[in-house]
Amino acid sequence: MSEQISSSPAFSVIMNGSFDRVRQYPTLGEIFESEELSRALLEAARWPQGPECLNCKALGAACKLTTRPGLWTCKACRRCQYSVTSGTPLHGTRVTLAGWVVLFHTHEVRRQRLSVSQVSRKLGVSYLTAKSMLRRLEELRTEMPEMADRLRNQLTDLSGNRDAPQAAMPKVSSAITGL
Numbered sequence: 001m002s003e004q005i006s007s008s009p010a011f012s013v014i015m016n017g018s019f020d021r022v023r024q025y026p027t028l029g030e031i032f033e034s035e036e037l038s039r040a041l042l043e044a045a046r047w048p049q050g051p052e053c054l055n056c057k058a059l060g061a062a063c064k065l066t067t068r069p070g071l072w073t074c075k076a077c078r079r080c081q082y083s084v085t086s087g088t089p090l091h092g093t094r095v096t097l098a099g100w101v102v103l104f105h106t107h108e109v110r111r112q113r114l115s116v117s118q119v120s121r122k123l124g125v126s127y128l129t130a131k132s133m134l135r136r137l138e139e140l141r142t143e144m145p146e147m148a149d150r151l152r153n154q155l156t157d158l159s160g161n162r163d164a165p166q167a168a169m170p171k172v173s174s175a176i177t178g179l
């Protein structure tokens, strides 16, 4: 089972990138509760070949900055700092990445279309934040369909390969003040 999982390019990015210490691929429940794992999953979905510079488009020139989690710089042009949300509809979000993964999984894998009130209640975010999340999710689907497809496939693989707990909602409310 683990061989099958690690043969996916996107998963190898996670295994060889941020999560080389992870011997066994995490469960959905672990991803939903981990900002680090959620970030790695989003990075693999956006950059199946590894991080790509937003400025010069260089591949393989990304260098992880230690100053802030998830921040990359470019060794090729040295003019760019970026994260997995830079240049996407999720840019500037104050919602945790784990919260985004949970919402994406609920809508795109479990096919449960939540209302604004339901998102607000389940993720413990304000009504306005929930409304903004649903709008941004729709933008992600339309503006970055390849990333959305890969993320959907990864989460679907994880759902199928594991007896995953039903999308336990992460506690994301404390850091969120609304958008």
Ligand SMILES: [Zn+2]
Binding pocket: 053, 054, 055, 056, 057, 058, 074, 075, 076, 077, 078, 079, 080
């Ligand atoms: Zn660059």
